[in-house]
Amino acid sequence: MSSRTALISQPITIRRAVARDAKRLTRLVRGSGAYQGKYAAAVAGYRVGPDYIEAHRAFVAVGADERGGRVLGFYSLVLAPPELDLLFVADEVQGRGIGRLLVAHMQSEARAAGLDRLKVVSHLSAEDFYHRVGAVRTGTVFANPPAVPWDRPEFEFRIPSE
Secondary structure, eight states, X not given: OOEEEEETTEEEEEEEOOGGGHHHHHHHHXXXXXXOGGGGGGTXXXXXXXXXXXXXXXXXXXXXXXXXXXXXXXXXXXXXXXXXXXXXXXXXGTTSSHHHHHHHHHHHHHHHTTOSEEEEEOOGGGHHHHHHTTOEEEEEEOOBTTTBOSOEEEEEEEOOOO
16 A cells, blocks of 8 residues: 655655665664653664564655655554554654654554554653644553663554544
């Protein structure tokens, strides 16, 4: 499934992630401004490998450019139990609708898979974003040191049938 929209003058395509995307997705996670400073340890050794891409429904938002496409963001949908596992947008293009586009695509994929709801455990800095795209706060996931030494908000997306 592909979606296209305009980002300023740059078309964006959402496509299924493939093994050759693994290094770019790993760099996007590790380089995220949301995980700097005290949060850096959470992603320091994180890897989005070809095995992860093969095992999950991972999709990338790609912007057309002279190099044949640039990964602007991605998400990963886990079906059992239903969860939005990862959602990242490159720092330099945040605020331009790419995250919203990825969420809409994720909801379409979830609906096609027969899901009526799914959870997401959010990083603190993404809490407002999830509110804006329609997720409902359902609780808090408590710290799990040393991997994640801070509490995180938990949300639920309700997926209406069409």
